[in-house]
Amino acid sequence: MVTPQKNSILVVDDTPNNIRVLFDVLRSVGFNVSVVKSGELALEKLSLIQPDLILLDVMMPGIDGFETCRRLKTDPSSKDIPVIFMTVLSDVESKVKGLQIGAVDYITKPIQVEEVLARVKVHLALRNTQIELKNEVTEHLEAEMRLQQTINELQKTQTQLIQSEKMSALGELVSGVAHEINNPVNFIGGNIIHASEYTKNLLKLIKLYQEYYPNPVPEISEEIQEIELDYLRDDLPKLLHSMEVGVQRLQEIVLSLRIFSRTDDTQMKPVDIHQGIDSTLMILGHRLKANKDRQEISIIKNYGNLPLVECYIGRLNQVFMNILTNAIDGLEQAINSQKIFTPFIIIKTEVIDSNFVIISISDNGLGIPKDIQKKIFEPFFTTKSSGTGTGIGLAISQQIIAEKHHGSLECFSEVGEGSEFRIIIPLQQEQ
Ligand SMILES: Nc1ncnc2c1ncn2[C@@H]1O[C@H](COP(=O)(O)OP(=O)(O)OP(=O)(O)O)[C@@H](O)[C@H]1O
Ligand SMILES: [Mg+2]
Numbered sequence: 001m002v003t004p005q006k007n008s009i010l011v012v013d014d015t016p017n018n019i020r021v022l023f024d025v026l027r028s029v030g031f032n033v034s035v036v037k038s039g040e041l042a043l044e045k046l047s048l049i050q051p052d053l054i055l056l057d058v059m060m061p062g063i064d065g066f067e068t069c070r071r072l073k074t075d076p077s078s079k080d081i082p083v084i085f086m087t088v089l090s091d092v093e094s095k096v097k098g099l100q101i102g103a104v105d106y107i108t109k110p111i112q113v114e115e116v117l118a119r120v121k122v123h124l125a126l127r128n129t130q131i132e133l134k135n136e137v138t139e140h141l142e143a144e145m146r147l148q149q150t151i152n153e154l155q156k157t158q159t160q161l162i163q164s165e166k167m168s169a170l171g172e173l174v175s176g177v178a179h180e181i182n183n184p185v186n187f188i189g190g191n192i193i194h195a196s197e198y199t200k201n202l203l204k205l206i207k208l209y210q211e212y213y214p215n216p217v218p219e220i221s222e223e224i225q226e227i228e229l230d231y232l233r234d235d236l237p238k239l240l241h242s243m244e245v246g247v248q249r250l251q252e253i254v255l256s257l258r259i260f261s262r263t264d265d266t267q268m269k270p271v272d273i274h275q276g277i278d279s280t281l282m283i284l285g286h287r288l289k290a291n292k293d294r295q296e297i298s299i300i301k302n303y304g305n306l307p308l309v310e311c312y313i314g315r316l317n318q319v320f321m322n323i324l325t326n327a328i329d330g331l332e333q334a335i336n337s338q339k340i341f342t343p344f345i346i347i348k349t350e351v352i353d354s355n356f357v358i359i360s361i362s363d364n365g366l367g368i369p370k371d372i373q374k375k376i377f378e379p380f381f382t383t384k385s386s387g388t389g390t391g392i393g394l395a396i397s398q399q400i401i402a403e404k405h406h407g408s409l410e411c412f413s414e415v416g417e418g419s420e421f422r423i424i425i426p427l428q429q430e431q
Helices: 016-028 039-046 065-074 092-100 113-212 218-226 229-260 273-283 313-336 393-405
Strands: 008-012 032-036 053-057 083-087 105-108 269-271 298-302 309-311 344-352 356-363 408-414 418-426
Touching: 008 016, 008 039, 016 032, 016 113, 032 039, 039 065, 053 065, 053 113, 065 083, 065 092, 083 092, 083 113, 092 105, 105 113, 113 229, 113 313, 113 393, 229 273, 269 273, 273 313, 273 344, 273 356, 309 313, 309 418, 313 344, 313 356, 313 393, 313 418, 393 408, 393 418
Parallel strands: 008 032, 008 053, 053 083, 083 105, 298 344
Antiparallel strands: 269 309, 344 356, 356 418, 408 418
8 A cells, every 4th residue: 555645756867957956945845856867877766765756857868768767657657656847848739749658747948946845746636636545446446355255254154054954954853753764664674585485385285275175164164155265365475576676675675765865974984875866866856756747757877987085974965965856856847848858868977086975966947047056056046936955956056066076076067958967076075
């Protein structure tokens, strides 16, 4: 910041008489005066001092006043210093020339002391006001920047709070449900095996009875007809088998729920990313299924051969959840507007540059226009109606990828072709 009250003046002149008069007059009213005798020396001096005003003679040996002025106006450190020309040339042309190359005023030689003082004072006053204004503007800008920073930080914190609340509520719910379901499911699973065995034995016994007693009493014959024994014998094992399959599926679901809601996420651990994606897909299963308005959203998995990846898997699942939910929302919108009829999501993973894993999730939805693409990672930016979207899914996802995993999350999208979200994270975090 420049202080306006310095009021020092540099006189550039090669005529001893002029120098003496100017020096005495300016000193006598309290200015700091320095003197140099040529344009070259003036430019040299300007690299050392910053006068508030320059009185510049036009005719000097070496570079003349015009050239000196031109040069000092191209240097950012001296270009704002007001220059007053001193010239014996009273023709209009050279005055105009001086003003055109950046002088603020001119004085005609021989010098009139009162005129010099009057002009110097006016231009110094102007210069001082200009500096004060500049300082004020800078202060304002700085204050505004600080305010903006604070707002950004507040928004970030708010985003984190909302999402972590959302996720921990979901995580708790999921882990609670998984825990409650786990016991009865295991209990049914264990007993079904015995039930199948017992049923097989009973059916075998009935068969034996029928072989050795082919003509039972009427009451038994009636009962056999009544319960449709032949059909029962055929159907019961099938029915038990499908129950077994069902229970196995339930057990898988419970396992997925447990993986998804993993809350022991205070430390990074090497994990199977595919397991994380699959458990997230499981949780979203109900949204992928066909319903009365549309067909099923197909998931095309293109999983590469991945090693274990060092990460906070709970946090990564949160990112998968956000991106997949957006893709599903987008696909539903595309279906509703009759733009697509076979919705799909492709999930591709691979190792790149031997040290990074790339996880790409793309959909064949409507795509995102370029002007919207610029904003999607901003907190609270949403194109969804209020109540449907809060606009923090991608903001928090980017934070998780960039800050927690030192990776990157980028969007590639063309209108009419769909959107791809690409996550890149290191396989191992640097210590
Ligand atoms: N796959 C996608 N297809 C089309 N638009 C998308 C897609 N993903 C994100 N967007 C756009 O990016 C915006 C921001 O997404 P973000 O997940 O941050 O917020 P949201 O989904 O609107 O709300 P929230 O996730 O907080 O419930 C969305 O409103 C949508 O306009
Ligand atoms: Mg979202």
